[in-house]
Amino acid sequence: MVIDESLLQKLRERFGDKIAGASLQSIDPWIEIAPEGLVEVCRYLKDEPSVAFDCLNSICVVDYCETDPKKAAKTSWQPHLEVVYHLTSVQRKTSGVIKVMLPRWKDGVEGEIPELASVSSVWIAADWHEREVYDLSGVYFVGHPNLRRILCPEDWVGHPLRKDYVMPLEYHGIRGR
Amino acid sequence: MSNSNPTEIVELDVRTDEMLVNMGPQHPSTHGVLRLVLRTDGEVVSEAVPHIGYLHRCAEKIGENLTPRQFIPYTDRMDYLAGMNMNLGWALAVEKLLNYDLPDKVRHTRVMISELNRIASHLVGMGTYGLDLGTFSPFLYAFREREKILDLLEWVCGARLTYSYITPGGVTADLPSDWIGKCRTFLDQFEPQIPDYHTLLTTNAIFIKRTAGIGLMPAEMAIAYGCSGPVIRGSGIDHDLRRDGDPRYKAMYEGYDFEVIVQKNGSYPKDQVYPAVPDEAILGDCWHRFYVRMLEVIQAIKLIRQAMDFYEKASGDWGTPIKLNTKLPAGEAYLETEAPRGQMGFYVVADGGDSIPRRARARSSCFSNLSVVEELCRNCLIADIPAIVGSLDIVMGEIDR
Numbered sequence: 001m002v003i004d005e006s007l008l009q010k011l012r013e014r015f016g017d018k019i020a021g022a023s024l025q026s027i028d029p030w031i032e033i034a035p036e037g038l039v040e041v042c043r044y045l046k047d048e049p050s051v052a053f054d055c056l057n058s059i060c061v062v063d064y065c066e067t068d069p070k071k072a073a074k075t076s077w078q079p080h081l082e083v084v085y086h087l088t089s090v091q092r093k094t095s096g097v098i099k100v101m102l103p104r105w106k107d108g109v110e111g112e113i114p115e116l117a118s119v120s121s122v123w124i125a126a127d128w129h130e131r132e133v134y135d136l137s138g139v140y141f142v143g144h145p146n147l148r149r150i151l152c153p154e155d156w157v158g159h160p161l162r163k164d165y166v167m168p169l170e171y172h173g174i175r176g177r
Numbered sequence: 178m179s180n181s182n183p184t185e186i187v188e189l190d191v192r193t194d195e196m197l198v199n200m201g202p203q204h205p206s207t208h209g210v211l212r213l214v215l216r217t218d219g220e221v222v223s224e225a226v227p228h229i230g231y232l233h234r235c236a237e238k239i240g241e242n243l244t245p246r247q248f249i250p251y252t253d254r255m256d257y258l259a260g261m262n263m264n265l266g267w268a269l270a271v272e273k274l275l276n277y278d279l280p281d282k283v284r285h286t287r288v289m290i291s292e293l294n295r296i297a298s299h300l301v302g303m304g305t306y307g308l309d310l311g312t313f314s315p316f317l318y319a320f321r322e323r324e325k326i327l328d329l330l331e332w333v334c335g336a337r338l339t340y341s342y343i344t345p346g347g348v349t350a351d352l353p354s355d356w357i358g359k360c361r362t363f364l365d366q367f368e369p370q371i372p373d374y375h376t377l378l379t380t381n382a383i384f385i386k387r388t389a390g391i392g393l394m395p396a397e398m399a400i401a402y403g404c405s406g407p408v409i410r411g412s413g414i415d416h417d418l419r420r421d422g423d424p425r426y427k428a429m430y431e432g433y434d435f436e437v438i439v440q441k442n443g444s445y446p447k448d449q450v451y452p453a454v455p456d457e458a459i460l461g462d463c464w465h466r467f468y469v470r471m472l473e474v475i476q477a478i479k480l481i482r483q484a485m486d487f488y489e490k491a492s493g494d495w496g497t498p499i500k501l502n503t504k505l506p507a508g509e510a511y512l513e514t515e516a517p518r519g520q521m522g523f524y525v526v527a528d529g530g531d532s533i534p535r536r537a538r539a540r541s542s543c544f545s546n547l548s549v550v551e552e553l554c555r556n557c558l559i560a561d562i563p564a565i566v567g568s569l570d571i572v573m574g575e576i577d578r
Contacts, residue, residue: 027273027510054400057513058540062526086511086522086540090400090414093421097511125403128548136235151230151577160235 002051002094003029015041020101030084030097035116038100042122045087045098053087053096056123059130060084061137065104065163079104083116083139102139104162113159118144136161193219200562202231207566208305209573213550217559225554225562227547232577240537245271245345245525246501248537252523253339255539256575258301261294261330262516263575264343267539270523271345273425274510275503280493283347284429289484290333290342292477293360296367297326298517299470299477302570306467307378309567310387315377322370325363332356347496357485364478371475379471380452388464389457392553392565396461402552403545406519407473408569410439411466418515426514432487435480438472440465445472463568470570502532509536518542518570539578543571 018037045053062082066072081102088095106112118141120126130141131150138159198215201207210231216224240248252267253260304319327337334342378384399412417437419430436446458464507529513522519542526536546569
């Protein structure tokens, strides 16, 4: 496993506060990166020969939000979004996971999606994956060359993979629900 | 037009103008509902922009509202040409989260079934590639054999395309009693047919003209775009999850003898038996991607034969599928499998105490494989577009999910 204590140590020495946390005991160990350091850490993970994450497999968002107020009172977390990057090193035959925590809404204003720096300058593959995340989960990637919806129609409203998303009643005369 | 002079009219007739052409979503050689917007000037395409999403069902959202076993039929409908491999990917990801160990018999059944489905999928890939390039006969040959595989799979689980057979915790039923014998008969009959396919397509002069040197994808480009499967191996990258993947997935293939099909030092592992690489072909072109698939069929046959021997000797039963309402432990697991079209990854996140996952994510192989089209189709001819798109062997159900 490539994400281990020594890599974490190395990253902490180099990037300091930008490494926000880690969970090395998970099934797939992961490292949490602060949003402002994402691009430089990613570039390092790609270029550093001992890690060499040359391939971005997937970007996805896990929405931590509970719409049922009874259940929400019992949760151990505050509502937030987790952006999860699954990386692979084709050269070294290893894989790893990095995460970024984001607020659900920008500045707490409901409807304003949060912003995150785009990693499409590091991995070209991020282009489509970020478009998918923007489309379905609602994260705005700053610096993305062409951030448009990819799976939903361009005039779609809302981000379906948000837990509080409400299916529209009607779309161009097609009945929903 | 009455007052324009004749020379102007002639010029209007022959001059080429930049034109936007919609190819798809109904075009037969776009393999489903892919729409390519081509910017053409005469026959030359300066830009091809893929538009996807016509088959989007938001399967991931559905997965957040169902228990893992209930989600299995939805995975079938992602890559509907390789339903077993999709079932397998999701089943393994859930088992990884549950830390569930399986009896040996299940392991060999799964190898057998998923490799059989791989052959069926590659046969469609081969047949429709022929169609894309304007030859109909290989398609009929391929579908004749695929029909027999579908019959075998139907006998196992009752369905011909959407199997829902491999499930978290095992498989839904043991193999029928004389199934192994029938499968062996099929392989014995199928294997000698493969040279025919090579005569029809691989070594066919027209086929080589249409594919060799077209759609060149250098290794760096393939990795940068996150391509996988035969697409990446056709560019000469030695990467196959059955050998290099997640420990849980690798363990499934433990004890099996097979080769990863990739060109090493200028030759394929089976170069001496199967047709030689033509001089025109350049590593990373459409011809190589096609050839890798053809050779993978032979490896799949080899794997099935071994799996049948192992299965007959294996002890234990066919596994206990997890209960519908099995509580998922808090945690998350990501697992990628080597599906016929590339690395199919499933990611499952659970809060604990609930049988419904918080997040079910499907990382599609074709999604990444297709993203490279824009770059591959730059400055090619319109006639080469079906050749390039076909060589990626995409299934829209998987891209759009």
